Amino acid sequence: MNMHKRIRLTPLDRQEIWRLYQTRQWRVTDLATRYRVSRPTIYKVLKNARLQSFSPKKSTNARYRNIQYGMKRLAKVEQSIQHRLKQKAKRYNKSYPGELMHFDTKRLPLLQGQKTTEARDYLFVAIDDYSRELYADILPDKTQHSAKAFLLSNVLAQCPYTIDYAYSDNGKEYKGTPQHAFVKACRDNGIGQKFTRIARPQTNGKAERVIRTMMEMWHEKQSFKV
Template identity: 35%
Template sequence: MNIHKNARLTRYGRERIVSQVEGGQTPQAVAEAAGVCPRTVRKWVDRYRREGLSGLEDRSSRPHRLRRPTPEAIVGTIERLRRQRWTGKQIAAEVGVSPATVSRVLRRLGLNKLSALDPEPVRRYEREHPGELIHLDIKKLGRIGSVGHRITGRQTGVVNRHLGIGWEFVHVCIDDASRVAFVQVMPDERKESAVAFLEAAVAYYAKLGICIERVMTDNGSCYRSKAFRTACKRLGLRQVFTRPYTPKTNGKAERFIQTSLREWAYARAYNNSQERTEELPHWLHRYNWHRPHGSLGSKPPISRLGLDRDNLLRFHS
């Protein structure tokens, strides 16, 4: 028997109120003592008198009568008219059923929205060669003063002594073709930090034999700054921007950020921010060199660079 948490009566409580009524007490007095209404007491007494102790068991909430399912011929007609872009009310008037029935059938068929009639094709792009395009983005993370209440449990009346200790900014870069990533934790998201990270990323990929051609960023102020634009020209990079309020344009960086949060930033309890930052290079090494990548089959991203065995050993060390 699956009793809900606020139930006033269980099977044994029902037996007790039935025995009290059968013993001569009034339903009103029994109801007041049990904390229920007299109607509830009379319901269980009547059921006991008709069915005995088995009548005090919980019953299924399934209705005695089920609605008749819509005939397949009508469902086919509704689908055919919907694909002709008829509205629900027009279909209901034509077929001779209620608009609620049409809505229910269309929802079951996945045609309740007109956009489902002409679905947009999935547009995926991927550069052919490493270095043709890199994606840059920034994720803000709160600093860690010590293990928080999510691990230790919140204690009543304890003041959050780490309130206002600030933020760290994780600058990420991922290659569009190979998905080889580069990450650094910077103190802010200003133009100076963005430029320093770009230079470090270009140098990292150069060590892997990758020459960067273009860089894609969002429309943040640090990426729109004259200093970042000048740095791109100095490094021989062409800068392109994502469409405003369209994160899917920069989807590879967004997806990488979610992976890094799940497998690094929030993977375990860190005692402080320094400990989390020190773990980043180890996790990034596993991501690039050992972690199987979903869209790359069972191989890590570094395998798509086309490096020979000697170069792989040299970079790996």
């Protein structure tokens, strides 16, 4: 007999329930507690046992065994899960512009005709947490000096308000000793630094999301090497 691998009551369990009920006068509540099922389930087992039927019965409704019904049901379950996750998501908004500026870097993909041995440029982005004002530039490498140049020439030179904190991952272009170029540039301009938890890039989600959007837009305009 083919049975579901997680079935609660096997035919042997049903026979034992009937035996305990008949010979030892076990109560329905005690049987339900022992087999970890509901009382209505025990009543149903006893009803079938009186007819000498101890095998689980399949549904007589054909639509429950239809694959299309199963797919529709699965889609509804997935939608319900996604809805609950969105409700549980913790979102925050800063109080004023410049309170927190998100920084991130992305290596650009190979263009059509470009060799893998050739140097690739890097996309630097900075986005204000409150206003969503975006700054971006393409630089030849991912060093601390490029990060410093991006901060001074693109962000501070254009940003109309004071930046309190720079928020980034733990990459070498953003984090280092007090003499680190980007660290020193932040300190000289009165900008504090905050970093994401290690191996948790999603905590810098605003910068990650804007890079993804820019990459999608760029892919529509460029031909890349496959």
